[in-house]
Amino acid sequence: MVKIFIEEFRYFLVIILAVLIGSSETNGCDLFEGNWIIDNSYPLYDSKACPFIRSEFDCIKFGRTNLDYLKYRWQPLNGCVLPRFDGKAFLEEFKGKKIMYIGDSLSLNIYESLLCLLHAAVPEAKFNQVILRENVIVTFLDYGVEIVVFHSNLLVDIEVEKIGRVLKLDSIKDGQIWKNFDILIFNTWLWYARRPPGQQWDFVEYNGQILKDMDRVEAFRAGLKTWAKWVETDVDTTKTKVFFQGTSPAHYHGSEWGEPTVNSCLNETTPVNGSTYPSGLPIALDIVKQVLKDMSKPIVNLLDITKLSQLRKDGHPSIYSGRHGLDCTHWCIGGVPDTWNQILYSLL
Numbered sequence: 033m034v035k036i037f038i039e040e041f042r043y044f045l046v047i048i049l050a051v052l053i054g055s056s057e058t059n060g061c062d063l064f065e066g067n068w069i070i071d072n073s074y075p076l077y078d079s080k081a082c083p084f085i086r087s088e089f090d091c092i093k094f095g096r097t098n099l100d101y102l103k104y105r106w107q108p109l110n111g112c113v114l115p116r117f118d119g120k121a122f123l124e125e126f127k128g129k130k131i132m133y134i135g136d137s138l139s140l141n142i143y144e145s146l147l148c149l150l151h152a153a154v155p156e157a158k159f160n161q162v163i164l165r166e167n168v169i170v171t172f173l174d175y176g177v178e179i180v181v182f183h184s185n186l187l188v189d190i191e192v193e194k195i196g197r198v199l200k201l202d203s204i205k206d207g208q209i210w211k212n213f214d215i216l217i218f219n220t221w222l223w224y225a226r227r228p229p230g231q232q233w234d235f236v237e238y239n240g241q242i243l244k245d246m247d248r249v250e251a252f253r254a255g256l257k258t259w260a261k262w263v264e265t266d267v268d269t270t271k272t273k274v275f276f277q278g279t280s281p282a283h284y285h286g287s288e289w290g291e292p293t294v295n296s297c298l299n300e301t302t303p304v305n306g307s308t309y310p311s312g313l314p315i316a317l318d319i320v321k322q323v324l325k326d327m328s329k330p331i332v333n334l335l336d337i338t339k340l341s342q343l344r345k346d347g348h349p350s351i352y353s354g355r356h357g358l359d360c361t362h363w364c365i366g367g368v369p370d371t372w373n374q375i376l377y378s379l380l
Contacts, residue, residue, distance in 0.1 A: 061112035063375050064336040068303040068343060071105035075366045076117055077152030082365070084147040084161075084170070086140070087354025091364035096352035098301050101364065106340055106371045109307065117374045119153025123175040126214070132180040134187070134210055135219030138280045141362055142217070142376075143168070143181040145369035150179075182210065185223035185232060188255040196234030198242070201254040204262045211267050217335065217376065218259065219277040221316045222361070224252040249315060256323045260332070269331040275376065276324065278338040279316040282361040283345040287311070297360035300346040309342040333379055337372045344368045 079085060079092055087094070108114055133139040147170055151159075158173040166183035189203040210216055223232060225248050236243045238254060263274055286294025288311035289304050304310075317338045324332050341347075347368040349359045363369050 061108060061110070063108050063112065063114055063378060064340060065307060066106055066108040066112075066340065067305075067307040068104040068340075069107045070103050072103060074105055075102040076370055077148055077366055079148065079366045081155070082144075082148035082151055084144050084151065085365050086144065088137075088359065089141060089144060089349065089362060089365040090354065091349050091352040091367075094349075094352045094354055096349075096364070100301055101344075101346045102366055104303060104344075106374070114371075114374055115378060117149050117370070117377060119150040122377060123150060123154065123157075123172055123177050126175075126177050128176040129214040130178045130180070130212070131215040131217075132182055132210060132213040133217045133219070134182045134184050135277070136183070136185045136222050137362060138222065139217070139219045139277070140168075140181050140183075141280075141365065142219075142277065142369045142372050143179070145365050145367075146179065146373045148365060149370060149373055150177075180213070182206070185220065186255055187218065187220045187259045190233055195242070197232065199233035199236045199251070201236065201238045201251060202258050204258060207262050207266055211272065213272060215273045215275070215380070216267070217275045217277055219280075220255070220259075221252060221279045224248050224255070249319065252316060253319050253323070256319060257326075260323050260327050263332060264328055267331075269329075273333070273380065274331060275333045275335045275379070276320060277372070278320060278334060278336040279314055280361075280363075281314065281338060281342045283348060284360050289342075289345055296350065296358055297345050297348040298350045298358060300348075300350075302346055304343040304345060307339075307343075309339060313338060313342075335372065335376055335379070337375070340371065341368055 079090065092099070106114055133143040150172065151157075154172070154174070157175070160171045160173060162169040167181060169178060169180045171178045184206060186199065187204065189200045189205055191198050191200060226232070236246050236251060238246060238251070263269070267274060283289070283297040283300070284295065286292055288309070290310045294300075317336075321334065324334055347363050349355075349362060349364055351358055352364075353359055
């Protein structure tokens, strides 16, 4: 108990110092460059007390006993400080607002993390939860804050036609729903790379042509360009803040982090040392950055979680989830997605 108090007091002093010297993201701090350090005041909440975690992310419930992964705090470089998440302040600040995460199951990962962070801050607050197929709406009734996850693996449309399921790389019909929210956080990539039987389409429509298949990286680029154009033309960014969540890494190949004899995240209990990842950044992130750069105005903020997540080979469910098999793609909750939301809150 004394040790935890000392750690919390030291962290409090660092926060105060950061405020006094004006350390912030706008004053030159890059919150996405840093390393993971042990902090015995972590985790930010008890996952067993969170009512929102789906079985595939609930690592402790499904038998994970090494809990060191919960003790790591992201430390940005150059003395910059990532403030501790304040759930009550978050709800007060966004009272009456609507927040939506749009994307695949990694959007669900960060979504449920935010719900747990908020519930831990105000455990007695009333909430209402509505599940509509793969979409979920949670409203914190005392604050009027509505938080939604909208399932869209590719962001662009898939339509069933006579020839089969057609991926339409130039069409986003669900945008009519999305644009009515105050904060939008988008994510995609994982399903563009999927091959049968997991592939979600039979044909691709691109530049007016129907194709049986195409280069998946180029398909991702085309879909993302369609999304960027939609943001520019359909979203009132004077009222709606838009974020794109950088690509989340998987950990199935130890050669990527300097352990060539390792072939999964199973039994990984510590992050990669330092602030660089041996195999470098994925091409999907390069495409995201280029598409955002090519937009006519800098109206989309990049939640660039890729590198900091690459360093966390220890943060996946592996075999400790309600799903059968080995999962080195998604993340335990609590865990790494809590840091994604901490940074998101700092950027907001």
